[in-house]
Amino acid sequence: MYDPLLALLIGLAVLAVAAWLLWPQKGLLHRWQRARQYSARVMQEDALKHIHRAERGGYRATVQSVAGDLQITVDDAARLLAEMEQAGLISRTDGDIHLTAEGRESALHIIRAHRLWERYLADETGFAEEEWHRQAEQLEHTLLPTEADALSARLGNPTHDPHGDPIPTAEGKLVAHGGVPILALEEGMSARVVHLEDEPEVVYAQLVAEGIAPGQRVQLLEKTPQRVRFWCDGNEHVLAPALAANISVVPLLPSQAPEPPQPGESLADLKIGEEGEVVRISRACRGSERRRLMDLGILPGARIRPVFSSPAGDPVAYLVRDTLIALRSEQAKMIGVRRIPVPEEQPV
């Protein structure tokens, strides 16, 4: 007979090793697969993107900046750039790095692939917003131009990625989002959010956590060196100016001025028996989730009334367009409503 204690220990060790190897996202196997994908071609493509960004942003791309962006040594970066020059992707005149026509085309393709993937991740998958960028960084290198066209067609040829960045067209045309930082607004002015910068990730995650998304209406309430206070999507936000600088907006003319800021009430704020009229579905609710709510007839103008809640208090059953629909609290928070003070007995 064998020793059960020994078997037990061996069993635990096997379990630990298996977890270490196979754990999703963190396991050795996953890391190894990811490292293998990070080939020379991927580095070239990332360098192209960096130089393109520098050209558009009006700053100089250097060997050092490429090394910093790709997190490689300066020597490796120099070697990489030499290879790219040889391949005719870039040209260098006394330290300045420029894209050649061919290089620009490749860079635009990568950007197009990246933004299409972000759109895809936002609309067709359940990944959290903070993950889109990182995933797209990997996926962008796997798409051929024809595949990018197919993906674009499948997504309904979107014009913008979920952060508000315009997606280059198949012909390589890139339209600027045309926004200005929210800090450029005067106090009291209204604007529409057109873009959120998705790098650095920490800052972006904070903006997402605030519930800010492209397409929302904002009104600047207060601007001081310490803080920026603005109304957006039914809520008041206070951000440090450095954070707020990552939000780009297009000012609205007074004639296009949005409805005056309303007290930001969501469906979750209504008590059983109260009634509200849907005024908006938050931009943060997207993809299938959004389509589902709209399919159910939860659209601006619809009347909605919580009828009863489940034993745990969540989900709650709502009466909308004569149908009882149960929604979870996270969904109810996405639906902005205007309270209807006296329940009228008129049909919707």
Add this chain to the structure above:
Amino acid sequence: MSVSASTLRGGPPPSHPPTPEDILATANALRWEIGADFHEQLMEDIYANAARIASRAVTRPTDKPRFDLERSIDRIVTHRIWGFPIMVLLFMLVFWLTIEGANYPSEFLSSVLLGTVYPWLKAVSGQIGVPWWLDGLLIDGMYLATAWVVSVMLPPMAIFFPLFTLLEDLGYLPRLAFNLDNIFKRSGAHGRQALSMMMGFGCNAAGVISTRIIDSPRERLIAIITNNFALCNGRWPTQILIASIFIGALAPAYLAGLVSALAVVGIALLGVLLTFLVSAFLSRTWLRGEVSTFSLELPPYRPPRILQTLYTSLIDRTIFVLWRAVVFAAPAGAVIWLIANVHLGGVTIAEHIIHFLDPVGVLIGLNGVILLAYVVAIPANEIVIPTVLMLTVLVLGVNNVGAGAGVMFELDSAAATKELLVAGGWTLLTAVNLMLFSLIHNPCSTTIFTIYKETGSRKWTAVAALLPLGLGFAVTFFVAQVWRLLAGA
């Protein structure tokens, strides 16, 4: 829309009729101006239009009745205090009706198919001189396995499914999903998984099909993969038999029934717990990227249409599942008969495999016979115990028990079954681990095939089959080692 219209109107008057290229170019330019939400504006307009038409054309009773029956029922069945007791009572009733009601038809079918038709078939084949191997393969193998599956499987399903469909038809089940959603939400699942899980207590294949009601892709996959942890109808008899002869026997006679019943309920609850744990694991790891939405319509209550219910639940669920089971059971019967009758080097194939599997089996607190039984009985959990008994007799070389090599059987008395199993080397640990393994192992082939049909994906089918199997090996292994440590100390 107004943007595009005004731009078109505001442009200079065209000097020549626009060419198709001009139109395309204008359309392309305009696409960037209309904004991303024009689909939504369109949809809003459609709804607004429909609402306007409806309000003109539809008249409604102006004053509401003072007593709204629907809402009153809703308030009771979703009540903070009464909601759960009502649910538990209803399901105890359904299970009691199923188990009690299935007894008689099951015995009847068994006595007809196994007690009358089987000897008759044997006699006929003996008379017309069918060769022994063909007779064994067709009658002892294929016919017997199929008959066994039908007689054990059909009656409970024929009772359980219509009852379930009645509750569904009545409108109660959506309320049940509504009540339980909060619990399922915590493990990243959908409230409707409660329904597919309960269906799984009847039959996992039917449970997997019933996940169609979950409209969110991620939650549906979770429900499909974890459905196997609902202890199905084919495994209840195994649990009850083993619990009563090994675990109930530990307690004084007057408590034996209660103790073994508690053991079986404990296993079923462990299955529910595993459902939540595995759901939580899946939703946080492999299924993180699948689309997840939630909505649950609570339809009005309706008086059930009993005849239609009976018909659809018989055709859609019972016959459908039964047919698939039969399709898989017949070849398995043939395999079982063959491995017990084909000799290699003077020893049957079954014995070769059992010798090979025995070290692994003993390591995880089972034995080679049980493992082989689980391999060949993959089409239906119902035939695991008969196969175990047949193989035990084969290995022990007992002559006065059973019905011959490759012929499955069950013993009439529990005591005789226990005697045979103990002779085959069974201990209390074997019994406990068999109960655990019976709960936590790969789904039967009918269910695996159904999972493949429903997901259309080899990958998820493999996960659904191998995840519980690996988990089963791990659980039995650790239980066995800890048990032996404690027993040895």
